[in-house]
Amino acid sequence: MKQSVRYLLKNFEALDQQEVTVYGWVKSNRAQKAFGFINLNDGTAFDTLQVVYESEFLDNFGSVSKYRVGSAIKAKGILTLTPNRRDPFEIKAREVELIGDSSEDYPIQPKRHTREFLRENAHLRPRTNLFNAVFRVRSILTHAIHSFFQERDFIHVATPIITASDAEGAGETFGVSMLDIKNPPLTEAKEIDYSKDFFQKKTNLTVSGQLEAEAFALSFRDVYTFGPTFRAENSNTKTHASEFWMLEPEIAFADLEDDMDLAEKMVKYLIKYIKEKAPKELEFFNRFVEKGLLKKLDYVLNSPFVRVTHHEAVKALKEAKKKFENTPDFNEDFATEHEKYLVKHFGGPVFIYDWPKNIKAFYMRLNDDQETVAAMDLLVPGSGELIGGSQREERLELLEKRMKEMNVPKEELQWYLDLRRYGSCKHAGYGMGFDRMLMYLTGIKNIRDVIPFPRTPRNCEF
């Protein structure tokens, strides 16, 4: 019988003077002449468990006192309440056994390491306090997303990872091919002949599950897709990764207003959920990662998100006293400095909606002014653009016209146009960068530190 540290932390009061067995890794070991202390972490809880070992109970006291940090051990002993000490209880060992030694050069020490060093040791960093907390919260956040949508009767749809659609926009994609790259089959025009490839056409890793999600929304009404996404851009920033996770809900019989309502409700739900399920972890982030994190989250929880049009936002930028490197323009997207100013100016998350049509994607619904589309971005402090969404163009003629204007090939997207031919209706959706949401919730400032084994340009270790 073995107990997890999490179980003991929850039930220790009822287990006083009972024998328990724990397995885990040594976080620190402090030996004196006839007794010593091991702080044990088994990964099930953020906190460690103190194991007291004494020479009078152990034959192997000498070797136990030499167990190094990182070693895997088993400890059997008597759970004892210690109300006057720092920890509420401890284990008085009757048996301590080495399962897996950790050699002298174990890189993770009971001291502060730089994030860069830990990134290079991505296989060992989940053993540190910080990453133990980050990746537990990541797991809980995944669950929070599913429960938010499942509680609202959304259908989860697994959209494909490999697609043949290159029509979604200018985003660079990773190609998927089984052709011999040294000697590929060529067409008469001396171009690579993808008809000889595995799928008999050019394929790539997905940059979005949205188009397929739309098909399901026009069957199930409310759906969401949640999974990995791949971008081959040579982006070197702390908010971009080559492989990341994206959540994309899609709702039918709904407009942009409904879309923003859903996004706002969801963000608040996720914050509330994490506060409830990972209070220890949040407290840790609040102390050591971002001072004021809890205050920030509470503020977001309790105030309505500001909603301004792109036009109003640009106006606010133009009226700002601050000098920008890039001049704000009514027909342009924002630069990073503009986004930073806007979230500061509006004091928290802010929706920017009704964007000029020429800087947005072909599927976004044209507004009555003929100049803007029903698109929205949610900007948040620290993580930049957290959510981007729109109401979709449901009118076949207008959609076809827009595709022609933007050189989107129609042939590959006949199925997408079908959705407008057969029972079309207004619908909307958005995409949320899951990893950016996690950054926002934990205060971690680099996306590489919220992804277990991050992939970025020139880096695919592990």
Place this chain on the structure above:
RNA sequence: GCCUAAUUAGCUCAGUUGGUUAGAGCACAUGACUGUUAAUCAUGGGGUCCUAGGUUCGAGUCCUAGAUUGGGCGCCA
């Protein structure tokens, strides 16, 4: 992709104007210690100063190129 900074022990860092044998804390090893919790104390071992060239009587230190990493920006349905 552009700009900028950094790279010295397992880790975090110091290293004077270019000049003796490159240092500290933690970690590791040995020992002391009857309640420690980043324990403490004593002693000890541990270095391709990122790589390749160059300048110089002499380079961790100066120059050139490259690699890697950080930060800023760009790209980003």
